[in-house]
Amino acid sequence: MIVITGATGTVGTPLVRGLLERGVPTRAISRTTARPPASPEPGIQWVTADLDDISTLVAAYADADVVFLVTPVHPRMARFARNVIEAVLRGGNRTRIVLLVAAGLDQNVQGVRFLNAHAEGLAALKASELPYTVLAPNGFFQNLLTMAGAIRAGTLAAPVGEAAISFVDARDVADVATHVLTTDGHDHATYTLTGPRSLTHAEIAEQLGAVVGSDVRYSALSPEQARDQLTAAGLDPWRVDGLIELYGFYATGHAAAVSDDIERLLGRAPRSLAEFASDHRQAFSASTHSG
Ligand SMILES: NC(=O)c1ccc[n+]([C@@H]2O[C@H](COP(=O)([O-])OP(=O)(O)OC[C@H]3O[C@@H](n4cnc5c(N)ncnc54)[C@H](OP(=O)(O)O)[C@@H]3O)[C@@H](O)[C@H]2O)c1
Structure with a gap:
């Protein structure tokens, strides 16, 4: 089971579509039950959960094989990432986490709160010792x-x-995520x-x-x-x-x-x-x- 955080967002929307096209069993997370699928989506299970409330996350993430982790821009975004990692750890599986951050974390990001929060989430992921892949658009x-x-x-x-x-086009980020979530060989890789x-x-x-x-x-x-x-x-x-x-x-x-990671992964130019x-x-x- 692939579990998609931020499934209704700019990256999540085309990502869920990509997984739907591949017919991969997918759980899509949103805070709202009001999201009506425009058409029947065989293979996509929509689940309501709140990244701010770990009690809602355990059932949503604990049985995942792979998780796509997006932390929405929010004052508690680093906490959101830690909550998902904690929910996965409670499941006790070697779940692989594909973490979406932002490019630039290899530089000094102390004064840039969004990037700093991503650096905190990434540090928590590394400390968890779960297998992971980082997407840095x-x-x-x-x-x-x-x-x-x-x-x-x-x-x-x-x-x-x-x-x-x-x-970069967020649809290319989604295409890379679709590829990385559904293929092996990406452990500990960071793709810019x-x-x-x-x-x-x-x-x-x-x-x-x-x-x-x-x-x-x-x-x-x-x-x-x-x-x-x-x-x-x-x-x-x-x-x-x-x-x-x-x-x-x-x-x-x-x-x-400019990075050539999209071209190397997808075999086409961004x-x-x-x-x-x-x-x-x-x-x-x-x-x-x-x-
Ligand atoms: N925009 C850029 O240029 C850019 C570039 C690089 C990296 N990023 C990173 O991309 C991430 C944002 O991705 P995006 O643009 O795809 O997202 P987005 O369009 O901002 O959408 C946010 C997503 O997060 C979900 N969400 C918000 N609060 C939630 C909560 N408390 N619990 C559960 N889900 C929640 C929303 O779902 P519901 O509303 O359905 O609950 C929605 O699916 C950020 O980490 C940002 O730093 C953005």
């Missing part, structure tokens, strides 16, 4: 969808200066997952504009301007501070390296920004949202 192209309104209006704004970042190229935000804006056929310009924000915008958008202060820290990490060039933008043309295109 760079930022997702899908983050651009949260800025689609501003992009449609012609501006991509971020506090990253002129730094290049090797963003990036897109095919490192791009500045000015290049991203230009490519988005080319795909949708309109002018999109990059506006380099100061951290203070970004903080004001994120706060005005309704994000809580912990998340706003975390995003400013992460952007600062990006701005100093820490997320520029999706490009142009492919992502083309697949989401409607979201970024002003003409489809006018009126």
Whole structure:
């Protein structure tokens, strides 16, 4: 049995689809019973559990052969990872854990709370002595969808200066996860997952504009301007501070390296920004949202 944490999320959704296509017995975890399967999903068992409540996790994880562990961005995200590891250990099996972290943990991440929490979760996993594999993706192209309104209006704004970042498509992260969860030979491996190229935000804006056929310009924000915008958008202060820290990490060039791990694992190149933008043309295109 493969147990998928974060099964309704950006990575989890295409991952569950990938496992469904392979016909692998899968348990998908969500906090809500309200998630109605759009169509019958033979082989997928949806289970309600809360990463903040270990009493709900033991039954969900204890009989797993392999676990995909995503910790949602949250002040207790490191605790969430430890809770899942504890639930697995209570099952007493040599369950393999495929842990999703973020690229950059090989650098000093002390002041970057999201990365620091991932480093804590990874340390707990290593201490558990369970077999594990680490997936370390760079930022997702899908983050651009949260800025689609501003992009449609012609501006991509971020506090990253002129730094290049090797963003990756979350669907490729899901494809790698599908492969790693269903094949052997990945114990103690760390796979760094990036897109095919490192791009500045000015290049991203230009490519988005080319795909949708309109002018999109990059506006380099100061951290203070970004903080004001994120706060005005309704994000809580912990998340706003975390995003400013992460952007600062990006701005100093820490997320520029390109890895060939996706190509080595999947035998194909990672999706490009142009492919992502083309697949989401409607979201970024002003003409489809006018009126
Ligand atoms: N976005 C990026 O650019 C990026 C890049 C690299 C790494 N990452 C890492 O990716 C992870 C997030 O993955 P994602 O983007 O796929 O997730 P996501 O879209 O943010 O979705 C969060 C998932 O976590 C589940 N969840 C939230 N709180 C929960 C709880 N208390 N108990 C059980 N499940 C809970 C949600 O399920 P329900 O709502 O159905 O309960 C949902 O499936 C983070 O660790 C982040 O650091 C993100």
